[in-house]
Amino acid sequence: MDTQLNEEDKTTLLQWIGVEAPLSLLYKMSRDGCNPWTFHTKCDCKGPTITVMYNGNNTVYGGYTSQNWNSSSNGYFAWDQRAFLFKLRYNGKSVAKKYPIKADKCGYAIYCRNNYGPSFGESHDLPYFEKDISASNGVYQLNRCNYGNDSTTYIMGGDEEEAIYNNEASVRDLEYCQELKEYVQNFCPYEKTSVDKAKILLLGEVGSGKSSFFNTVNSIFAGFVTFQAISGSAQKSLTNTFRTYHIRDGKAGKMLNFKLCDTKGLEKEGGIDPHDFLYILDGNMPDKHMLNPDLPLSPETQGFVKSPSAKDKIHLVAIVIDATIVDVMTEESIETIKSFQKKLYQRGMISL
Known part of the structure; x- marks a missing residue:
């Protein structure tokens, strides 16, 4: 499976965000390792960003936040009314679906903690990692979501929660992209x-x-x-x-x-x-x-x-x-x- 966004995917994401700017790659799991410390070193205090995950079922999905990621030792949820989850491909087919945050859940958009990688939602609505993980045959086994009785922080539009990531918590790659900083720098x-x-x-x-x-x-x-x-x-x-x-x-x-x-x-x-x-x-x-x-x-x-x-x-x-x-x-x-x-x-x- 190709673990990078094509031009159609990039255009879709930027339209959802509402900007016209190039994407800049800050972190790539297959290149930088699956390590919370590395993630925060490369990605903290970078402003609005996109997290993209690629799994073995040819599914591409992720989340967007307009807030900074931070390395808090105690952990906290960040408020973001613009945050959303998304699915770009499902079993190799283009699907392009956006899942906005619920109005009463904006205070749980993302979870920031120094021993966690990127985490979206009150109940970890996407697969996440909280320790160093080594790849096995090119695959990183992440933690599954924990919806419990609280369901998701994001509006699913009739989809089952697992439909975003095709019920597969392992990933072949995870990318963390910045959509505006490089544009402003230049x-x-x-x-x-x-x-x-x-x-x-x-x-x-x-x-x-x-x-x-x-x-x-x-x-x-x-x-x-x-x-x-x-x-x-x-x-x-x-x-x-x-x-x-x-x-x-x-x-x-x-x-x-x-x-x-x-x-x-x-x-x-x-x-x-x-x-x-x-x-x-x-x-x-x-x-x-x-x-x-x-x-x-x-x-x-x-x-x-x-x-x-x-x-x-x-x-x-x-x-x-x-x-x-x-x-x-x-x-x-x-x-x-x-x-x-x-x-x-x-x-x-x-x-x-």
Whole structure:
């Protein structure tokens, strides 16, 4: 059996995830060994990833998570509403079936522990390994799923649980692929703009996770968990300065060709001042400027950039929204975001 994804399989997976980016192979069991330590060394803190398994029944299946894998000594379940299981081939025939996570099971999407390989679901909904396993005639015998009375964490759509992996827990190979990191690593601004690094402003309500988003992106490329930006849960914005963060590819690697900018959150009182927001967009506000709603930035402020170049200006605004409260956002919150979007459109800018 061919133990690699064909182009049709890759296209199907990327359509399910909703991205157009090449897949990058991080870990391959037949090459790197069936060992939890090796798996975590190669795969922790890498962001969204795809796990693909190939068994002796010519069945190809696996799971996707948008969350990081981590080497926790105590073990924990990670929350992920975007996670899903999938089956691409069954007895050698193309089947392409996706199994989304149940709405009330998002808190059990994946299980992270230092002596486990990749594990999906509250009851290990796919075969998994929790120790070193040697191949026998090219086959690795993994642990079977343990559904018990709780069934699966994922919506089976009428299929039996074992139908995903064709009732065969042994695998000939397991691959762990990254769907976006390499694409971002190779990003370059359009050369005719004379901009060497794109500046992306993170905008959102207090508590939406702007600073946490930066910390996550920074951790993915650093290869370890970082907390460079102040983040947490509070009634008022924890970010009180305008910051421009560079992203380094690896501990001693080069700087990537984009920067993430963080500022105060949107709130009724004490949030980012609309005039300060325009100065940020236009490149007038210096890095590390202290944001004070009672003393907005002006051309007389020390450090004010009076003649900003294209490199100083914001090139894209990413609106960050807490997905857990999007259905209950107030009309006032929505109108506040729209009012700031309007200022972007007036400058011919776009937001994501």
